[in-house]
Amino acid sequence: MAQYTSASTALAVIRLRNPPVNALSLPVLQALEDGLKRADADPSVKAIMICGENGKFSAGADIQGFSLPKTRGISLGHFVSLIERCEKPVVAAIEGVALGGGLEVALGCHYRVAHVKARMGLPEVTIGLLPGGEGTQRLPRLIGVPAALDIITTGRHIPATEALKLGLVDEVVEENTIEAAIRLANKVIGQPLEPRRLSLRPVPKLPNMEAFLSEALVKLKKQARRYLAPELCFQAVRAATELPFADGVRKERELFNVLLTSGQAQALQYAFFAERAVQKWTTPHGSSWQNASPQPIHKAAVIGLGTMGRGIVTSLVKASIPVVALEQNLEYLNTGRKAVMLLLEREAMKMEQGAQTLDFHNPARLQFTVDFDALRDVDLVIEAVFENMPLKKEIFQKLSRICKPAAFLCTNTSALNIDEIASATSRPQQVVGTHFFSPAHIMRLLEIIYGHHTSPTAIATAVQLGKVLKKVGVVVGNCFGFAGNRMMFPYVEQAVFLLEEGSRPEAVDQVLEDFGFKIGPFRMSDLAGLDVAWRSRKGRGLAGDSVPPGTPARQRHGRRYSPLPDLLCENGRFGQKTGKGWYQYEKAGGRTAKPDPWLHNVLTQYRDTHHIKTRFIDQEEILERCLFSLINEGFDILAEGIASGPEHLDVIYIHGYGWPKHRGGPMFYASTVGLPRVLAKLQRYSEAHPDVPALRPSTFLKKLVAVGNPPLKEWMSYLSRPSNKL
Numbered sequence: 001m002a003q004y005t006s007a008s009t010a011l012a013v014i015r016l017r018n019p020p021v022n023a024l025s026l027p028v029l030q031a032l033e034d035g036l037k038r039a040d041a042d043p044s045v046k047a048i049m050i051c052g053e054n055g056k057f058s059a060g061a062d063i064q065g066f067s068l069p070k071t072r073g074i075s076l077g078h079f080v081s082l083i084e085r086c087e088k089p090v091v092a093a094i095e096g097v098a099l100g101g102g103l104e105v106a107l108g109c110h111y112r113v114a115h116v117k118a119r120m121g122l123p124e125v126t127i128g129l130l131p132g133g134e135g136t137q138r139l140p141r142l143i144g145v146p147a148a149l150d151i152i153t154t155g156r157h158i159p160a161t162e163a164l165k166l167g168l169v170d171e172v173v174e175e176n177t178i179e180a181a182i183r184l185a186n187k188v189i190g191q192p193l194e195p196r197r198l199s200l201r202p203v204p205k206l207p208n209m210e211a212f213l214s215e216a217l218v219k220l221k222k223q224a225r226r227y228l229a230p231e232l233c234f235q236a237v238r239a240a241t242e243l244p245f246a247d248g249v250r251k252e253r254e255l256f257n258v259l260l261t262s263g264q265a266q267a268l269q270y271a272f273f274a275e276r277a278v279q280k281w282t283t284p285h286g287s288s289w290q291n292a293s294p295q296p297i298h299k300a301a302v303i304g305l306g307t308m309g310r311g312i313v314t315s316l317v318k319a320s321i322p323v324v325a326l327e328q329n330l331e332y333l334n335t336g337r338k339a340v341m342l343l344l345e346r347e348a349m350k351m352e353q354g355a356q357t358l359d360f361h362n363p364a365r366l367q368f369t370v371d372f373d374a375l376r377d378v379d380l381v382i383e384a385v386f387e388n389m390p391l392k393k394e395i396f397q398k399l400s401r402i403c404k405p406a407a408f409l410c411t412n413t414s415a416l417n418i419d420e421i422a423s424a425t426s427r428p429q430q431v432v433g434t435h436f437f438s439p440a441h442i443m444r445l446l447e448i449i450y451g452h453h454t455s456p457t458a459i460a461t462a463v464q465l466g467k468v469l470k471k472v473g474v475v476v477g478n479c480f481g482f483a484g485n486r487m488m489f490p491y492v493e494q495a496v497f498l499l500e501e502g503s504r505p506e507a508v509d510q511v512l513e514d515f516g517f518k519i520g521p522f523r524m525s526d527l528a529g530l531d532v533a534w535r536s537r538k539g540r541g542l543a544g545d546s547v548p549p550g551t552p553a554r555q556r557h558g559r560r561y562s563p564l565p566d567l568l569c570e571n572g573r574f575g576q577k578t579g580k581g582w583y584q585y586e587k588a589g590g591r592t593a594k595p596d597p598w599l600h601n602v603l604t605q606y607r608d609t610h611h612i613k614t615r616f617i618d619q620e621e622i623l624e625r626c627l628f629s630l631i632n633e634g635f636d637i638l639a640e641g642i643a644s645g646p647e648h649l650d651v652i653y654i655h656g657y658g659w660p661k662h663r664g665g666p667m668f669y670a671s672t673v674g675l676p677r678v679l680a681k682l683q684r685y686s687e688a689h690p691d692v693p694a695l696r697p698s699t700f701l702k703k704l705v706a707v708g709n710p711p712l713k714e715w716m717s718y719l720s721r722p723s724n725k726l
């Protein structure tokens with residue numbers, strides 16, 4: 001847990017030991033305390049070094065432990081103070097990571113030496129907490145309020161070189177950190193320790209401290225959207241500027257306890273482990289991350305340089321994978337090339353700020369072509385043309401003729417049938433869906449869709465590619481809309497039905513934005529472009545000329561249907577790009593949404609035409625109908641084996657659909673609301689709207705309620721025979 005050894009007669013070494021990341025569990029902390037006491041009591045020991053096993057200092061408190069009652073109330077600060085009070089110099093040798101409590105332990109030490117590749121930070125805010133080991137009080141004393149506030153409220157990891165500039169570490173070394181720390185420890189034996197004890201230092205003054213803090217708070221509040229931790233982190237740092245150390249620590253503890261019991265911390269910690277759980281993918285056929293090996297991707301190709309293709313090329317270049325970018329003709333190629341170069345220049349500028357470089361002018365790294373023959377030697381192709389099945393099939397047929405037999409063929413589609421696309425090739429086992437989210441070089445989600453014939457190797461390769469591209473890859477089965485969009489359809493459908501019944505886009509959006517979404521469903525549709533879904537509805541016979549004559553305006557296939565989105569498109573209102581959609585914008589391509597009297601009039605006329613009695617719809621109904629219909633679809637997806645667990649759906653929603661992370665994802669949210677309540681509400685709404693299948697409670701949800709509302713992690717065990725549709 002923490003190993004005590006001697007580097008020489010004069011130097012005691014305490015090595016934190018708790019694989020894989022030396023998390024500070026209770027036994028680790030107790031062993032650290034024992035080591036300190038032993039070193040203190042041994043007159044031959046003149047200095048102490050603290051390091052971590054296996055090249056990692058420590059990733060902080062054991063996050064699993066926060067939910068265990070026996071570890072609550074144990075103060076990390078007690079151990080950090082013990083280090084600081086030590087009468088012999090204590091040096092931290094930081095390799096790998098020193099995060100959260102790990103960095104707080106290092107801040108208790110009198111000196112810090114870091115390896116050049118080490119990363120440091122206080123990421124507690126990202127798991128709904130604040131640095132509760134006196135870090136909010138020591139860090140501002142060491143590096144000043146602006147830098148400390150930035151590190152504490154963003155949770156960002158900082159590289160050792162930046163840490164040195166900030167004064168967070170005393171020395172950065174390229175070679176052996178332990179030896180450098182030993183050298184430093186020997187050098188400082190006998191030097192006074194008072195100036196090295198951070199708790200005794202004043203917080204460096206700023207001429208405009210009050211103004212600085214007020215401005216920082218306004219900025220934080222604007223970004224926070226009911227996410228508590230950043231603001232409480234701020235309050236703790238402000239306490240450091242106003243109170244003596246001991247009072248500041250008391251305030252830190254008080255605020256920490258508020259966060260610990262807020263519910264948001266649980267949601268964010270759930271999300272932390274969910275992100276890691278989805279990496280361990282499985283399919284209902286028994287293939288999994290354990291029995292499939294990815295193939296290396298030395299060179300890739302992207303077909304189609306529209307919005308998605310441009311982002312995908314940018315991601316690949318950033319990940320140092322040589323890319324061939326292909327378009328159908330020179331005109332499109334030139335437009336695409338300009339757009340890609342612009343994106344890459346912006347990315348290069350961002351990377352330069354972090355002292356990194358991006359080489360994209362070398363044709364061996366990025367080649368633009370209209371010639372399919374240039375794809376002969378690539379290991380993987382990502383087709384990113386628009387959503388048109390015949391076009392995609394034509395491309396895949398060509399690819400299976402041209403590409404080498406081992407090449408993987410990926411399709412970037414948001415809804416289309418992977419099996420049908422794969423049927424156009426001679427190698428369906430190599431075909432896999434890779435659903436990127438726009439903008440593809442920024443959004444972290446990658447939905448990876450396996451078809452009936454997709455090989456485990458193809459899945460593993462797509463997952464590995466996702467990791468290399470720094471995405472969160474989630475493996476799902478093949479169905480219309482896969483997992484994410486399939487859940488999104490009923491959500492958007494409810495939003496539109498609510499308009500028919502009496503609400504307005506701005507009212508619906510407000511409720512969902514207050515819940516924590518970055519943008520509500522109507523602002524989102526305007527941003528994405530209403531024409532995309534319109535084209536898809538026309539293709540599926542729901543809108544346009546393909547609807548059989550005599551079909552009732554508000555019904556399709558015996559279900560309720562709203563032609564309102566079609567009406568907008570027929571009027572050329574495609575959203576932001578045309579300057580008009582559910583809202584009006586200052587110009588085509590404008591971003592500031594304003595309520596539109598035109599739309600309000602149309603809604604009134606529409607309700608009159610269809611004899612819909614307008615009623616007042618309260619916030620609770622808006623929230624529940626939108627969210628519970630989405631969650632209901634999630635239960636069906638789980639029951640069909642399309643996703644392997646609720647965590648997968650939650651990760652998809654957090655990283656692809658702007659679901660507020662501090663609410664843990666839709667399925668976690670359902671578990672906090674309580675499944676009996678979700679079921680009862682769905683039953684009520686379904687009775688009121690019997691022609692809306694999305695409100696009819698899922699059989700799986702009903703089963704979970706019938707067996708007593710088990711905790712989320714047990715849900716999947718109630719699916720006796722996971723039945724995959726494939």
Ligand SMILES: CC/C=C/CC(=O)SCCNC(=O)CCNC(=O)[C@H](O)C(C)(C)COP(=O)(O)OP(=O)(O)OC[C@H]1O[C@@H](n2cnc3c(N)ncnc32)[C@H](O)[C@@H]1OP(=O)(O)O
Binds near residue numbers: 099100
């Ligand atoms: C009053 C007390 C207050 C204390 C404040 C704190 O210290 S709170 C904790 C703050 N620390 C963090 O938030 C760090 C979280 N960890 C990470 O960011 C990353 O794991 C990492 C350390 C940067 C390593 O990333 P990498 O991609 O290399 O590996 P994984 O993320 O996959 O992690 C490997 C396994 O380790 C588990 N794990 C990581 N950190 C912790 C932790 N702090 N507590 C418990 N477990 C942790 C992670 O879950 C992985 O486990 P698997 O079982 O292998 O999936």
